[in-house]
Amino acid sequence: MAEHDDSRRPGRWRSGAESKQRILQVARELFHQQGYGSTTVRAIATAAGVDPAMVFYFFGTKQGLFSAVTDMSGNVPQAIEAIFAGDLDTIGARIVRTLVENLDKSDHMPLVMLTRSAPTDPRSEALLREFIDREITGRLAALLGTPDAALRAAMVNVQILGLAVARYIARIEPIASSSVDELVATFGPLVQHCLTGGTRHVDVRELREAE
Amino acid sequence: MAEHDDSRRPGRWRSGAESKQRILQVARELFHQQGYGSTTVRAIATAAGVDPAMVFYFFGTKQGLFSAVTDMSGNVPQAIEAIFAGDLDTIGARIVRTLVENLDKSDHMPLVMLTRSAPTDPRSEALLREFIDREITGRLAALLGTPDAALRAAMVNVQILGLAVARYIARIEPIASSSVDELVATFGPLVQHCLTGGTRHVDVRELREAE
DNA sequence: CCCATTCTTCATCGCCCGATGAAGAACACC
């Protein structure tokens, strides 16, 4: 991006759809890096080689652009689908691998974007909560079927959020510069333990009436 | 806060130190709730019943105020000290309890404040990283003394960050509305497992040459 | 009583923000 000079004159330049795509792509990147509040429409427009007014022409408001960007209709649900396809014994590693691989691509995967925006933007906070509830907690709870499923899913959520923040936001070592395989080796078993590990402190009566 | 009306006239009103304290207190609260970028000096001043210029009079810049607020010279290190005082077998529960109790007080404890600000403020990101490195990773690594200590400490960091984000930022259920005891019961053993659990994938040779 | 110091207010500056509205340039169609 950023080759937007050479004497632009008014009038039709690109197919419109192309400009829209450029804006979307740059917006994804900047929102991903800086979150909603700290990303300005003008910065997006400049980086996309486009007049700021075009952003409003295509998306109405800044929030409209953000909604278009955080819209989860891409292939992300597909990746999530693949997690729950395999067997339960190795789902921990699959969760960690899918998470880190998708986040490393830095392309879309709105989770980091939302996590970055949630602290300052109430809308993002709600979106993040809904996303996790729907795509993680819900599916995990359904998969497990045990009465402590909600609790186990919550533990996995903590792993996911902690991993995302440690690697991509706070950039804590050695998490930040570990390879995907190393992270899977470290946190895969941990997540697995959260889901299918010993009953820990769970009341036996609850388990009995569930099976 | 917010009773700042009744015909204020220019001149000396409070002891100065009192105004400074009011500003600090309100700033702590707002930074804690909204992070650095989304909290305005004007909002702090208004909430403290004070002219915005006073903030700059006392603290120079907005960043100066933030530094004063995030200064870790209070009793927080003391709370951390208590964690490492007890024995290693129950340190997991102590970590979780201390973390949640301090965060619930919402008074200072800059960890959430920094976590909220880190996504948008590079300074906060650095501060957060340094804080965790110094107060958590360093101490844990020294306490364990094993070659995989850094890795285990990193796992604990993920737990801490994940717990903080899930409970205080994304507000994911049932983490957000659990009691302290419930969280300790759930995550204490998990943290303990990270620190003193089975060797998992760790090479046996490394463990041998450490003991 | 005066004066220096400390605290407080006010007016304002310059900047960047999100957003609007009009006007112009390239195209498509007939």
Next chain:
DNA sequence: GGTGTTCTTCATCGGGCGATGAAGAATGGG
């Protein structure tokens, strides 16, 4: 070749931001 639609630019508005500087009011010391 005119005509209407689509895309693009430009100028601008209103507003909030961080920050500054001067001036005014309470205080305390001599």
